Every structure is written in C-alpha cells, then in structure tokens.
C-alpha cells in the first residue's frame with residue numbers, strides 16, 4: 001500500500017519524504033488555510049519536495065469552472081493531481097479533465113455508489129473519507145472494503161485512496177482491505193514508526209553492546 005501525507009505543511013512533507021516512505025501528498029482547502037500561505041507557493045514547494053502525486057483541489061461548483069481551475073492546477077507541475085469534490089458537476093468535469101489527460105482525485109466520497117460513479121467518470125483516484133463516517137457512527141472501513149471489492153469485480157483501474165485516516169489502526173485496516181493508498185496526517189505517520197518494545201529493545205541492545213570488547217573500534 002502506498003502512503004501519502006495529508007497535509008499542506010511543507011516541513012512535515014520534507015521530513016516524511018526524507019524518511020523514505022512517502023509516495024505522495026494530498027491537500028484540501030482546509031489544510032491550505034491552516035498552512036496560512038499562498039496556495040500556489042505551497043503547492044509549488046510540495047511538488048519540488050515530493051516527486052509522487054500531489055493532489056490540489058478545485059473550489060468551483062460548476063463543471064466548466066471546475067475544468068478551468070483543473071487545467072490551471074495541472075499546468076503547475078506534471079505530478080499534480082486535480083482533486084474534485086463528488087457531485088454531478090464534479091463528475092462531468094472529471095470526465096472532461098480525464099479526456100484531456102489530466103489526472104484526478106475525486107474527494108468527499110462517503111458511499112460505494114459515489115466511488116463507483118467516480119471510477120466510471122474516469123477518476124485516477126477516489127478518496128473514501130472513512131474517519132468522517134466513523135465520526136457519525138457509521139463503519140468507514142466497510143465502505144473502503146466494499147469499494148475495493150466492487151472495483152475488483154469490474155476491473156476498474158481507479159485507485160482507492162483511503163482518506164480521513166485518524167489513527168494507526170485505520171492504516172492497518174486500510175491495508176487489509178486492499179486500499180491502494182492511505183493518506184494520513186504527519187502525526188499518524190510518526191505513530192506508525194513507534195513501538196514501546198522497539199524502544200526498550202534498542203535501549204538494552206545499546207547497553208549490552210558496550211560490553212563487546214571491540215565495541216569502540218569495530219566501525220572505525
């Protein structure tokens with residue numbers, strides 16, 4: 001499963017990419033607002049740091065306007081993915097952008113049927129928001145599992161990008177469900193690295209190493 005960072009904070013992206021495990025980045029208007037900088041400046045910096053897919057979202061509500069915004073975003077860098085909200089006008093726009101060779105990520109997906117429509121419109125990625133479904137007492141992961149199954153049933157090539165991930169268990173479950181990608185906050189990526197037994201194991205290894213006769217010279 002590929003790992004994307006869900007952030008518009010370039011420092012977080014720099015650190016994640018340096019770790020060698022980040023395959024792409026997703027942003028959204030709320031994350032852009034949190035970054036507090038000009039959106040174009042931020043995105044241009046992100047695409048320099050991360051060579052993988054970087055999602056930047058359109059904000060128009062009509063298809064023609066979404067397509068216009070999408071064309072502008074796509075011109076900024078070859079690895080930009082135009083993120084389009086799931087709605088009838090959005091699907092229309094995705095169909096058009098796809099026909100122009102522009103890659104898209106259909107966002108704000110909360111049902112398998114919505115995911116199916118996004119795939120049929122030609123989306124490159126579809127983003128089921130599992131955490132937000134959990135928030136209202138529904139099983140977000142079930143939607144991810146079923147979306148993966150439906151796409152497999154019909155050989156749909158759209159990648160399932162599990163989004164709105166809140167904790168490490170979501171990541172494990174998304175991988176078990178067969179999601180192609182999980183996009184997560186930087187904090188969750190950090191949590192994936194840590195385990196108390198790793199920390200205590202490392203501590204005792206380093207302590208024992210001091211008793212090895214050539215410990216101080218072997219790596220010179």
Ligand code: E4P
Nearest residue numbers: 006026027028132163164165
């Ligand atoms: C995905 O692309 C979205 O940016 C994101 O995962 C939304 O997550 P949230 O529900 O934590 O805001």
